[in-house]
Amino acid sequence: MATERREIINKTIQKKGEVKIQELKDMFPEVSGMTLRRDLNHLEDEGHIVRIWGGAKSIDYLKESKEKEYSSRKTENIEAKVKIAKKAVEFVEKGRSIFLDSGTTIMCLGEAIPDKDLSIITSGPNIALELINKNKPSVTLIGGQLNRNNISVSGAISLKFIENINIDMAFMATSGFSPNNGFTSGNYNECQLKSKIIEKARKVLMLMDLSKIDKNMPFTFAELEDIDYLICENDPESDIKNIIKNNEIKLV
Helix, strand or coil, rough: CCCHHHHHHHHHHHHHHHHEHHHHHHHCCCCCCCHHHHHHHHHHHHHEEEEECEEEEEEHHHHHHHHHHHHHHHHHHHHHHHHHHHHHHHHCCCCCCEEECCHHHHHHHHHHHCCCCCCEEEEEEHHHHHHHHHHHCCCECCCCECCCCCEEEEEEHHHHHHHHHCCCCCEEECCCEECCEEEEEEEEHHHHHHHHHHCCCCCCEEEEEEEHECCCCEEECCCCCHEEEECCCCCCCCCHHHHHHCCCCCCC
């Protein structure tokens, strides 16, 4: 009976993508809530679902949601990101240790990088996969905990890895920027990693489309004085432009 019930529950979750405990109680009024939760735990242990607060979601539904979320960000302001990437790729030089941050703007840069003998390190697994489609670049993917939202790694392992490498040029991305709060990120672990990379790099190039201006995320990973170049699709408004120039940053 339990096996049959679990099969029905699993089929329902796979079909709908998500169910709540109350829905299952309505489906099986003779079964206690505790038993239904044990059924969900069993299905999770078998790798069919993931438990969430008050219910469960199918693995496929979660994967599809993450893919849609990332794809949506990738196409957002795509013209600006491609323009920024075209500017940034002019700074990519042979014979240097190059770090590529994660994110959709940096992915555009990864796509634009020519097939040359380059030594590239990245925190973006998808960016590493894009780069190995080329024949000549040497690609190193740092280790760490994977963030499903933006397909990047960070955490203690990442920080330890970065301590042991040299970085000539770091191409970084940001989720937000304001003169008062600097460059900001929504993830604390990623904030720590970005700060460490910027600290180690001899030259820092920040890639930022203008929609990020006056957006403040919770964690600051760099101030204006920490970077050497700011690469945008167009010039920002005059007040921001003056602040950038006053900090002796080269605006591209």
